Amino acid sequence: xKTIKAFFVIAFVFAITSxxxxxxxxxxxxxxxxxxxxxxxxxxxxKHRIESALKTTSGISYVNWDIDSKTLLVKYSRxxxxxxxxxxxxxxxxxxxxxxxxxxxxxxxxxDCCHYPRKS
Numbered sequence: 001x002k003t004i005k006a007f008f009v010i011a012f013v014f015a016i017t018s019x020x021x022x023x024x025x026x027x028x029x030x031x032x033x034x035x036x037x038x039x040x041x042x043x044x045x046x047k048h049r050i051e052s053a054l055k056t057t058s059g060i061s062y063v064n065w066d067i068d069s070k071t072l073l074v075k076y077s078r079x080x081x082x083x084x085x086x087x088x089x090x091x092x093x094x095x096x097x098x099x100x101x102x103x104x105x106x107x108x109x110x111x112d113c114c115h116y117p118r119k120s
Contacts, residue, residue, distance in 0.1 A: 032061070032075060035083050039065060039072045040096045040116045049114070053093040054086065072097075 039050055050065045050072060059080025065072045074086055084099065091100040094110045096118060107118070 031077055031079055033078050034062075034073065034075045035086075037072045037074065037083065037087060037090075038070055038098045039090055040070060040118070041065065041067070041114065042116045043067070043113050045111060046095065046114050046116075049093050050090055050095055053089050057081065057086075057089060060086070 041047065041050060044067070047065050047067055051063045054060050054063045054074060059077040060074060061077070062075035063072070064074075072090070076083075076086065087097040087100040090097050091102040092106065094102045094106040094114070096102050096107075096116075101118075107115075
């Protein structure tokens with residue numbers, strides 16, 4: 001009997017946590033979009049700089065740059081901002097993206113540890 005009760009408690013907890021997590025990952029809709037963008041960088045300082053460039057931007061609700069994959073995951077409002085503008089904001093802080101290259105002046109002003117190999 002105790003085994004059956006324990007099974008139901010575990011099943012109930014699993015069902016509740018699964019539902020809670022599923023609500024956080026809604027599919028893109030007509031107004032919100034999620035995009036993965038390749039962004040060059042090498043360290044935690046780069047991560048902080050890249051994410052800070054976007055966190056306070058109107059229309060962006062989620063930002064995370066993964067150091068290992070060099071991928072920026074951003075959730076944004078399609079009515080307020082687009083991916084080109086997002087990439088311009090990141091490049092303005094010194095990090096090359098898929099479409100926009102940071103200016104040499106801004107890139108050279110980065111700390112030495114943040115100088116990633118650039119493609120010509």
